[in-house]
Amino acid sequence: MSCGDPHETDCSEVLDHLYEFLDREMPDGECAKFEVHIDECSPCLEKYGLEQAVKKLVKRCCGHDDVPTDLRSKVMGRIELIRAGEAVPEQTVLEQAVADQQAAQAEAESSAGPERTSESA
Known part of the structure; x- marks a missing residue:
């Protein structure tokens, strides 16, 4: 422009x-x-x-939500790679961050699965 x-x-x-x-x-x-x-x-x-x-x-x-430190680091690292031309975003940074957070949450839920079942029984 x-x-x-x-x-x-x-x-x-x-x-x-x-x-x-x-x-x-x-x-x-x-x-x-x-x-x-x-x-x-x-x-x-x-x-x-x-x-x-x-x-x-x-x-x-x-502005009131705290961003997890590891998420912020991942996003900032990805932005720097893209700015430097070392990476082309296959997904947006936000999409990648959400996917990473969902994967971590699913992993945490699966590792807590058996304990939840015995508690609810």
């Missing part, structure tokens, strides 16, 4: 690093460049506003 106007920082660079910018996970100098670009470029400003709104909505709706 590009607005067609020349900018010091290209639209594609801004959009590739938009979440880092939103989360303030980039150096101050880079943040300043992105702020200038977003102030000048209405398509990028629109995308920024949309992503900011989605982030606020997710925080409001889901």
Whole structure:
């Protein structure tokens, strides 16, 4: 995406690093460049506003749930592999995380199975 106007920082660079910018996970100098670009470029400003709104909505709706440490580590590791181009997602990160969590839950239930039966009898 590009607005067609020349900018010091290209639209594609801004959009590739938009979440880092939103989360303030980039150096101050880079943040300043992105702020200038977003102030000048209405398509990028629109995308920024949309992503900011989605982030606020997710925080409001889901921000109170604790994420298991191992799940967070798996998701972050997968994101890093995809960013580095070392992995292509066969499933979304969320789908994989849910599948992993369901498998762990099924394993826990199957190992507790005989004990439950004797308790309920």
